[in-house]
């Protein structure tokens with residue numbers, strides 16, 4: 597099992613006292629599987645994704661990624677896991693403005709010691725980025741930037757791809773095309789995909805669905 601959560605709890609301190617956002621979440625995701633994380637605004641989707649990404653710490657429970665419990669891991673171990681095993685694709689593209697497309701594509705793969713020029717070239721081709729490898733992010737459309745962000749994540753060959761509304765900033769047709777590419781590439785690499793989406797239409801294209809309501813799986 598690539599990703600396994602059991603009894604995951606998370607509260608945030610607020611002016612009115614602690615706010616429990618996740619109540620004992622259990623879930624599993626195997627390599628090659630994809631899962632849509634759905635639920636109303638405020639149901640805890642992003643919180644759950646951030647915990648799995650190691651960007652935040654849970655209060656209780658176990659989060660195993662590839663056999664390693666990140667809930668108990670220290671900051672350095674969580675950062676290493678983020679570099680090595682997990683790839684993130686968020687709604688904000690977070691490209692590096694001072695680097696051209698080719699260097700943005702290579703960035704994460706270089707950090708994780710897995711830069712593979714042939715794989716990067718294949719990604720650039722599949723994602724339609726070949727004509728713009730020397731351009732800078734500000735010279736790209738939103739859909740093009742999102743394709744670079746997906747390519748940058750997949751270039752590092754993550755075992756687990758975490759995506760938060762990855763096509764949320766795109767029009768429907770562009771978003772559909774980018775989503776099709778993401779699903780195709782994830783399937784090709786055998787990675788697992790956990791994706792937050794508000795769109796039932798997009799959720800239906802993934803292998804399964806985990807629905808959250810008030811911080812509980814329903």
Ligand SMILES: Nc1ncnc2c1ncn2[C@@H]1O[C@H](COP(=O)(O)OP(=O)(O)OP(=O)(O)O)[C@@H](O)[C@H]1O
Pocket residue numbers: 608609610615617635636637638639640641642643644
């Ligand atoms: N840092 C924080 N401090 C206090 N409360 C927080 C914090 N981050 C999130 N929350 C609260 O936790 C709850 C869950 O937020 P979360 O962002 O996980 O929801 P979501 O399902 O992703 O929502 P959306 O679909 O609107 O993005 C919300 O009630 C939110 O107000």
